[in-house]
Amino acid sequence: MNGEPLIILLVEDNPDHAELIVRSFEEHRVANKIIHVSDGEAALDYLFQRGVYADEQSSPRPHVILLDLRLPKIDGLEVLKEIKASKDLRRIPVVALTTSESERDMMGAYNRHVNSYLVKPVDFGKFGKLMDDLGFYWLAWNRKPLCEPSEGGPQDSPEEA
Amino acid sequence: MKDEAGTVQHTSQDSQVRMRQPLLNLRSKMALSFGVLCAVILILVSGLRTFGLPWTSDQGSHGEAQDLVLRQLSLLADLSKERLRLWLGERESDVTALAQNKIVVSSAKRLSEITQRDADEGLTRARLRADLMEQDSGKALMEALRAVRKTHKAYWKIQVADARQGVVIASTDTRELGTPLPCRQLLAGTLDHAGKVSVIVAKSPVNGKPFAALSSAILDRSSLQDVEPTTVIGVVVVYAWVDRLIRALYYGGESIGKTEDIVLVNRDLRILTTLKYPLPNGSPAVPLEYRIEAEPARLAAQGKEGLMVSRDYRGVPVLAAYRYIEIAPSYGWGLVVKVDRNEMFAPTWRRLFQSSLISLLGVLAAAFMAALIAGRIARPIRDLSLVAQQVEAGNLDARAPVVRLDEVGNLALTFNSMIQRIGNWHRELEEQVKSRTLRLTELNEELTEKVVERKRLIRELESKNAELERFTYTVSHDLKSPLITIKGFLGYLERDTASGNLERVKADSARIQGAVEKMGLLLDELLELSRIGRVMNSPREVSLTKIVEDAVETLAGRISDRGVALVIADELPVLYGDAARLREVVENLLDNAVKFMGNQSQPRVEIGVRRSADGTVVYVKDNGTGIDARYHAKVFGLFERLEQSTEGTGIGLAVVKRIVEVHGGRIWVESQGVGHGSVFCFTLPEKNKNT
Numbered sequence: 073m074n075g076e077p078l079i080i081l082l083v084e085d086n087p088d089h090a091e092l093i094v095r096s097f098e099e100h101r102v103a104n105k106i107i108h109v110s111d112g113e114a115a116l117d118y119l120f121q122r123g124v125y126a127d128e129q130s131s132p133r134p135h136v137i138l139l140d141l142r143l144p145k146i147d148g149l150e151v152l153k154e155i156k157a158s159k160d161l162r163r164i165p166v167v168a169l170t171t172s173e174s175e176r177d178m179m180g181a182y183n184r185h186v187n188s189y190l191v192k193p194v195d196f197g198k199f200g201k202l203m204d205d206l207g208f209y210w211l212a213w214n215r216k217p218l219c220e221p222s223e224g225g226p227q228d229s230p231e232e233a
Numbered sequence: 234m235k236d237e238a239g240t241v242q243h244t245s246q247d248s249q250v251r252m253r254q255p256l257l258n259l260r261s262k263m264a265l266s267f268g269v270l271c272a273v274i275l276i277l278v279s280g281l282r283t284f285g286l287p288w289t290s291d292q293g294s295h296g297e298a299q300d301l302v303l304r305q306l307s308l309l310a311d312l313s314k315e316r317l318r319l320w321l322g323e324r325e326s327d328v329t330a331l332a333q334n335k336i337v338v339s340s341a342k343r344l345s346e347i348t349q350r351d352a353d354e355g356l357t358r359a360r361l362r363a364d365l366m367e368q369d370s371g372k373a374l375m376e377a378l379r380a381v382r383k384t385h386k387a388y389w390k391i392q393v394a395d396a397r398q399g400v401v402i403a404s405t406d407t408r409e410l411g412t413p414l415p416c417r418q419l420l421a422g423t424l425d426h427a428g429k430v431s432v433i434v435a436k437s438p439v440n441g442k443p444f445a446a447l448s449s450a451i452l453d454r455s456s457l458q459d460v461e462p463t464t465v466i467g468v469v470v471v472y473a474w475v476d477r478l479i480r481a482l483y484y485g486g487e488s489i490g491k492t493e494d495i496v497l498v499n500r501d502l503r504i505l506t507t508l509k510y511p512l513p514n515g516s517p518a519v520p521l522e523y524r525i526e527a528e529p530a531r532l533a534a535q536g537k538e539g540l541m542v543s544r545d546y547r548g549v550p551v552l553a554a555y556r557y558i559e560i561a562p563s564y565g566w567g568l569v570v571k572v573d574r575n576e577m578f579a580p581t582w583r584r585l586f587q588s589s590l591i592s593l594l595g596v597l598a599a600a601f602m603a604a605l606i607a608g609r610i611a612r613p614i615r616d617l618s619l620v621a622q623q624v625e626a627g628n629l630d631a632r633a634p635v636v637r638l639d640e641v642g643n644l645a646l647t648f649n650s651m652i653q654r655i656g657n658w659h660r661e662l663e664e665q666v667k668s669r670t671l672r673l674t675e676l677n678e679e680l681t682e683k684v685v686e687r688k689r690l691i692r693e694l695e696s697k698n699a700e701l702e703r704f705t706y707t708v709s710h711d712l713k714s715p716l717i718t719i720k721g722f723l724g725y726l727e728r729d730t731a732s733g734n735l736e737r738v739k740a741d742s743a744r745i746q747g748a749v750e751k752m753g754l755l756l757d758e759l760l761e762l763s764r765i766g767r768v769m770n771s772p773r774e775v776s777l778t779k780i781v782e783d784a785v786e787t788l789a790g791r792i793s794d795r796g797v798a799l800v801i802a803d804e805l806p807v808l809y810g811d812a813a814r815l816r817e818v819v820e821n822l823l824d825n826a827v828k829f830m831g832n833q834s835q836p837r838v839e840i841g842v843r844r845s846a847d848g849t850v851v852y853v854k855d856n857g858t859g860i861d862a863r864y865h866a867k868v869f870g871l872f873e874r875l876e877q878s879t880e881g882t883g884i885g886l887a888v889v890k891r892i893v894e895v896h897g898g899r900i901w902v903e904s905q906g907v908g909h910g911s912v913f914c915f916t917l918p919e920k921n922k923n924t
Contacts, residue, residue, distance in 0.1 A: 088718035088744050095725070142710055145864060171713040174706050194716050196724025 077104035078211045081134035083115040083151065084108065084169075085143050089192070093138070093169075096203035107134065112146025115139070116154055119161055134164060136210045139186075141170040141177055149180045156185040163217070165210055259614070263607030268600035275592035283585050295581050302552050302577045303540045305489050310554035310570040313482045313495055317558055317568065320481035324447045324471060325430040327385060331378075331469045332449040340374035341393055341451045341467045344402040348395045358400075362411040365402055374403040389444070390472040393451070396424060396465045414470070416446055422561075423448040423468045432560050434475060434505050436521055443475040443505065443520040475520065479506045482568075492551075492573035497566055498530050505566065513547055529553040533567025542574065550574040613641040617648060629656035703870075704759075711755055715748035722748075758884040765814065765891045775812040777805035777819075777851065781840055784820040788827065795836055797827050802841035806849055808917050814892045815917075819853070821889045822913045826855035831908075833857055847899065847916045856910040865902050893917070 080097070084090040090108050097106055109115045115137075118125040125131040137155070141148030148168070155161045165187040170177065173191050181189050190206065193199045257265065285293030292300065331337055344365055351361045365371045378391040382405050393403040394414040401409045414420050415438070422431040431448045448470040482495050494509040502525050508518045525531075528543045533555035545551045553571035560566060613636055623631035629652060633645040722741040729738055781801055785792070792799060808815055823838065830836040839854040860868060869890040870883075893900040897918045904911035 086714050086718070088722070088748060089714065091744070092718070092721040145861075147867075170710070171717065172706065172710045174709065176706070192713075192717050194713065194720050196720050199717070199721055200724075 079105045079107065079132055079134045080207075080211075081115065081118060081137045082106055082108045083110075083112065083138065083143065083148070084140045085110050086140070089140075092199065093203060096200050097207055099200070100204045100207060107131075110144075112143040112148060112151040115143075115151050116146065119155065120158075135216075137164055137166045138169045138206075139166055141168055141172055141181065149177075149184060152181060152184045152186055165214065165216075167206065167210065169206075259611040260604050260607040263611075264600040264604035267603030268596050271596045271599040272592070275589075275595065279585060279588050279592065282588075283581065294584070295578065298578060298581050299542070299552065302489065302572065303542075303554065306552055306554035306570050306572060307540055309489065309493075310556045310568060313570055314556045314558055314568055317478070317482055317497075320478065321432065321447075321560065324387065324432075324445075324473065325449070327381070327388075328430055328447045328449040328469050328471050331381060331391070331471070332451045334377065336373060336377050337393065337469065338451055338453070338466065340370040340377075341395075341402065342453060343370040344368060344374065344393075345395045345397070345466050348398050348400055348402055352398050352400075358411040361400070362407075365410050366407065371403060375405070375407065378403060378405050387473045387477050388471045389474060392470045392472070394420060394468050394470065396420075396450070396467045402467060414468075416470075420448070420468055423450050424465055429561070434499065434521065445473050445475055445478055447471050447473070475506055482506075490572045490576045492576045494571055496525065496530060496546075496569040496571070498525055498534050498569070499566055500534055500564065502526070502530055502534050502567070508546070510547055518546075527569075529555040529569045529571065530567050533557055533569055535567075536565065545571055552577055610641065613637070613645065617641070617645055620652075621648070624652050624655075629659055708759065712752065715752040715755070718748035719745050719752075755884075758888075762884060762888055762891060765888065765895055769895070770811045770813055772810045773812065775808050775810065775815055777808050777842075780808070780812070780816045780819050781805065783816050784823050787820055788823055791824070791827055792838075795827055795830060797830065797836040797838055800837065800839040800841075802839075805840075805842055805851075810896045810917060811892075815896075818889050818892050818915065821885045822853040825885065825913070826853055826857060826911075829857045829911075830855065831858035845916075848918070850914050850916050852912050852914040854910065854912040858911075859907050859909040860902060860904040860911050861906050862904070865904070868902060869900065889915075 082090060082093060084093065087110070090110070094106055094108065107118065109118055117123045118131055119133075119137075121128060121131055139148050139152060143151070148170070152166055152168070155164065155166055162185070167188040167190060168177075168181045168186050169190050169192060171192050178189055188210075190202065193202055281291075281293065283293045283295045285291040285296050347364050347368060348361060351364055356364070374393060378393070382388050382391050388405075391405050392401050392409065392414065394400060395402045399414050399420050401412050401414055404410060416433055416435055418433065422433070423429075429449075432445060434443055434445050436443050448468045450468050451466045453464045453466050479495070479497075482497070492509075495506070496508065497505040499505055499521075503521050504518055504523050504525055505520060507520055508523075511517050512523070525546050527545050529541055529545075529551075532539065532541075534557075536557040536559075538556050540552075540554050542550065542552055545553070550573070551571040552574055553569055555570075556568040558566045558568055613634075617633045620631045620633040631652070632649050635642050635645045635649070722744045726738060726741050726745070729735060729741070778801075785799065785801075819840075823840070826838045827836070833856055835856070837856050839852075841852055841854070843850050843852065869886045890900050893915045898916045900913070900915040902911055902913050
C-alpha cells in the first residue's frame with residue numbers, strides 16, 4: 073500500500089447491502105475512501121464527472137469499481153459497457169458484485185470485459201471474508217500502470233482472469 | 234380418393250388421340266379393292282379364254298387359232314406339194330412325150346449321125362450348125378420343138394442334144410445349134426437313168442434368172458426288139474423359168490395371210506425360188522446362192538415333213554408346214570409354207586385387247602359402283618366418327634344422327650347411349666371430385682388454422698418461457714437481496730451484542746425488520762402476479778367510465794392530498810374483459826401518475842381515449858416527472874424502479890402489463906423525457922376477438 077488514498081466506487085442500489093459492504097471494508101481497513109452511488113446513471117455521472125460530480129477534486133477517479141448489475145434507471149451491464157467503451161475509464165478494474173448467479177448475467181458481464189465477477193454470499197462470515205480478499209487483491213496485490221492519462225493506446229488494462 | 238380424381242383428370246387430358254388422316258378413305262378403298270378384284274377376275278377369265286386352262290386339253294382361243302393356222306398351213310403345204318408334183322409330172326410327161334415322139338426320135342437319130350460324122354471329120358461348130366440346118370429332119374424337129382413351146386407357155390426353150398457329143402442338135406433357138414449342152418450333169422444324169430426324167434435348177438447365164446431344166450433320154454425304139462441294151466440317141470431338155478414353177482405352187486384361191494410365203498430349197502438348203510421378204514441385211518436373197526438355215530427348211534430338205542412353230546430366215550417367229558418333194562430317188566427338194574405368227578395371232582390379240590378394253594370399262598363401272606355403295610355406307614360411319622371426335626374433345630352432349638335403321642343406325646344408337654352413360658359417369662366423377670376437393674380444402678383450411686394456432690401457442694409458450702426465466706432471475710436476485718441483508722446484519726447484531734457494543738443494534742434490527750417485510754411484500758406480489766392469467770373472472774362488457782370512477786374513488790385521498798386536477802373524457806368506451814383486473818390497470822396507472830408528479834405545481838392527470846390503427850387506445854396522461862426514452866421499456870419490468878426514493882416494490886407496472894397482455898392488448902409509455910410528463914397508453918381488443 074502506498075501513501076495515495078485508495079478510492080473505491082461502489083454502485084449499489086440496495087442501501088442495506090451498501091452498508092454491509094462499507095462496514096466490511098472499514099473493518100478491514102481496505103480503502104481510504106468509498107464512494108457510494110445507488111443507480112447506474114449516478115455511477116456514469118460520477119465517472120464522467122458530470123452534473124453534481126463535475127468537480128474533479130471531490131469526485132476523483134476510483135481505483136476499482138464495485139458494480140451491482142441490477143440497478144434502477146441504467147442497468148449495471150449498460151454502465152459496464154460505457155466504462156469499457158471509454159478510453160479514459162476502461163483501465164479501471166470493474167468487479168461485478170451481484171446477487172445474480174444467472175449464466176446470462178455472467179456472460180453479459182464478461183462479454184463487456186468485466187474484470188471480475190463476484191456473487192454476494194448469503195453467509196455473513198463469507199461475505200466479510202470476500203470483501204476483505206476483494207479489497208486486498210485489487211488494492212494491494214493488483215498492479216496498475218503509474219502514468220495514467222498519457223497511455224491512450226488500446227494495449228493494456230491489467231486484468232486477472 | 235385424390236388419386237382416383239387425379240387419374241380421371243389425367244386420362245381426359247392425355248388421351249387426346251390425334252385423328253390420323255388415312256391414306257385412302259373408306260370410299261376409295263372400297264372402289265380400289267372392288268376394281269382390283271374385278272380386274273383380276275376379268276384378266277383371269279380372258280387369259281383362260283385366250284390361253285386355255287393349264288394342265289388340261291383346253292388350249293384357249295390362242296391355241297385353237299394356232300391349231301387352225303397350222304392345219305391350214307398343212308393343207309396348203311400338201312396342196313402346194315401336190316401342185317408342184319403335178320406340174321413336174323406334166324413337165325415330165327411333156328419331155329417324155331417329146332423324147333418318145335417318132336419324129337423326134339428319127340430326126341434325132343439322123344442329126345446325131347451327122348453330128349457324129351462332122352465330129353469324126355473334125356468340122357467346126359459353124360459347119361456343124363449349117364449341116365444341121367440343112368437337114369430336113371433337122372428342120373422338122375425344130376419345127377416340132379417350136380410348136381411344143383408355143384403350146385406350152387411354160388417353156389422358154391427346148392433343146393435336143395446328141396448323147397455322145399453332148400452337142401445341141403436341135404433347139405427352139407437356132408443359134409445354139411452345135412453348141413455343147415449347157416448342163417452337162419443333166420446329160421449325165423439323164424444318160425444314167427435312161428427312161429427317167431432328170432430335173433435340175435440352174436441360173437441363166439444370160440439374165441441370172443433361175444430356171445428348171447427337165448431332160449429325158451431319146452431311145453432308139455426301132456432296134457428295141459433285137460438290140461439289147463437299147464441305145465440312147467440323145468436327150469430332150471425343156472427349160473422353164475422357176476417363177477413359172479412358183480406360180481404353179483400357189484393355189485389360186487385365198488391365201489392364209491399376207492405374210493404367207495412358200496419357200497423351196499434344194500438338198501443344200503439353197504433357195505430355188507425368190508423370197509418374199511429381203512434378208513435381215515436388206516438385200517434380196519439370190520436364188521441358188523442364199524442358203525437358208527431356218528429349222529423348217531432344214532427338216533424339209535432332210536426329207537422330213539411336219540408342222541412347227543419356229544423362226545424363219547428373218548428370225549421372225551412363224552408357223553410353218555414343211556414337206557419333202559422327191560424328184561429323183563434320193564434327191565428331192567424341201568418345201569416350206571409359212572406365215573408370220575404375229576399376223577396369225579393379230580386377231581387374237583386384237584380380240585384380247587378389245588375384251589380388255591371392255592373389261593376395263595367394266596372394272597371402272599364396278600369401282601364406281603363400289604365407291605357409290607361405300608359412300609352410302611361410309612357417310613353414317615363418318616358422321617359417327619365426327620361425333621366421336623367431338624366427344625373425344627370433351628363435348629359429351631354430341632349425338633350421332635340415326636338416319637337408317639340398319640347396322641350403322643344401330644351402331645349410332647349404341648354409340649349415343651354409350652356417350653350418355655359416359656356423360657353420366659363423367660358428371661358423377663366431377664361431382665365426386667368437386668365434393669372431395671371441397672372437403673380437402675376444408676381440411677386444408679382446418680389444418681392451416683391448426684398450424685397457425687399451434688404457431689401462436691408456440692410463440693405464447695416461448696414468451697411464457699422467457700417470462701418464467703425472467704421471473705426466476707428476478708426472484709433469485711430480488712429475494713436473495715433481503716436474505717443477504719438479514720444475514721449480514723444478524724451477523725453484526727450477534728457480534729455487537731457479544732461485544733456489548735449496542736450502539737447500532739437498534740438501527741440494524743430495523744434494517745433486518747425492513748428486509749423481512751420487503752421479502753414478505755415481494756412474495757405476496759409474486760403470488761399475485763402469478764395469479765394473473767391463471768385466475769380470471771369470466772370476461773364481460775365493462776364500462777370504462779365505471780372503472781375510472783371506481784379507481785378515482787379508491788385513490789380519492791391521494792389525489793386530493795396532492796391537489797391533482799383530474800380530467801376524465803366524457804365518452805369512454807365499453808371494454809370487454811375481467812372487470813376487477815381492468816380496474817386494477819386503471820388504478821395502477823392513475824396511482825403512478827399521481828405518485829410521480831415530482832415538484833409539479835399544477836399537477837394534472839387526464840384519462841381519455843383516442844383512435845389509432847391499433848383500434849381504441851386508452852391513455853392516462855400526466856404532467857409529472859416524465860421518463861427518459863431509455864427507460865420506456867424498462868418501466869414495465871418486474872421489480873424495476875426508476876427511483877429508489879419512492880415507495881413500492883416495482884411490481885405495479887409489471888402487473889398492469891401482464892393484465893393487458895392477458896387480455897390480448899398492448900401497453901406502452903410515451904414521454905418526451907424528464908420534466909415533460911408521461912402518457913401511459915394501452916389497447917384492448919374488441920369484444921369478439923379477445924381471449
